[in-house]
Amino acid sequence: MVKEIERAGLPVVHVCTIVPISLTVGANRIVPAIAIPHPLGDPTKPFEEEKAIRRHLVEKALKALQTPVTEQTVFND
């Protein structure tokens, strides 16, 4: 799906847990997520802290969307 959205001309960032699969499939902008059952959250943390983690990931995703890339790029911290 990421690739088809990219092919249609829209910049897209893939926020996902299993980065090797995203790389294999061919996403160009990749932001590694927390865990498979809760990619943008961490239920072990208090709610406010969890939300801050989520916000940080979304900020990274938006930053990736604003970053020029020429090849597959994983946006780590």
Place this chain on the structure above:
Amino acid sequence: MSYRVVHYINQFFAGIGGEEKADHKPEIREGVVGPGMALNNALGDEAEIVATAICGDTYFATDIEKAAVEVLEMIRKYNPDAVVLGPAFNAGRYGSACGAMGDAIATELGIPVVSGMYPENPGVEMYRKSMYIIETPDSARGMGKAVPAMAKMLLKLLKGEKTGLPSEEGYIERGIRINKFYEKLAAERCVDMFVSKLKGEPFVTEYPMPVFDRVEPNLPVTDMKNATVAIVTSGGICPKGNPDHIEASSASKYGEYSIEGYDDLTSADHCTAHGGYDATYADDDPDRVLPVDVMREMEKEGVFKKLHNKFYTTVGNGTAVASAKKFGAAIADKLKADGVDAVILTST
């Protein structure tokens, strides 16, 4: 003397549990477990499963390198002559785990490894060059077909017998080229093929071209403050009750739902339709998969202009690549027609 084989399987095939047990830590047990029984029978007197290594799919996929080392050390203690992985059919995390283990074992122990997967399993693309992966059907219904083929391949490798072509042995092409003498010159064979093609007759190429389906990255968003951003997910988030009945696996459709007026997704209004991970956390707070709460916050702060008022969703669990392609293209058309500038796609 029979060869010593270690078998690797996931928590599901070990009978430990489904998604709720997918974080099961690696362990190893003496003898056969689950599908190992059939495999052991197929190996006959020539080889025997001495131990079965087990690991939860999510545990493995969360840190592939660490898990591979942990399982490898457990397997090493049994001094195996070969290792069988799976079969994983079309289970993505399981396939990746089998592939990573096969790769680690072949490199570190230098012994034969055989796995079994459906060609669309992401583990195939990642690891087919490292090992023999027998082509299997997409679900465990194909166990009866997969196991004898894997056993046959393993015995061949153990005995150092010559292996045939992928089409003869039933394994997935590894990209290995071998020299071969033909009666006819290359030019003649080439013309023969061309003539067959013109006549519409079948012919087999001697060198299939690799298919690189890569898409060039698009230019970045330059004016985020004025951009409309959409969120899409393969994590199955949908209005509570899953009104369009998106399938828990092998999804045949995607959903389009309004988030107009939602500042936050909660267990009262949304849930996940996904059957490939433990739904507890996503059902408790769907923002953990589709981050509507923080996107709304940032929209209000003016980080970007607008959160698109619809989200698109499907279940990425054993879903055919052809279906995902179709969904992606259709979703992209709609997003473009609605003037969306950029997309965040989340996957579990």
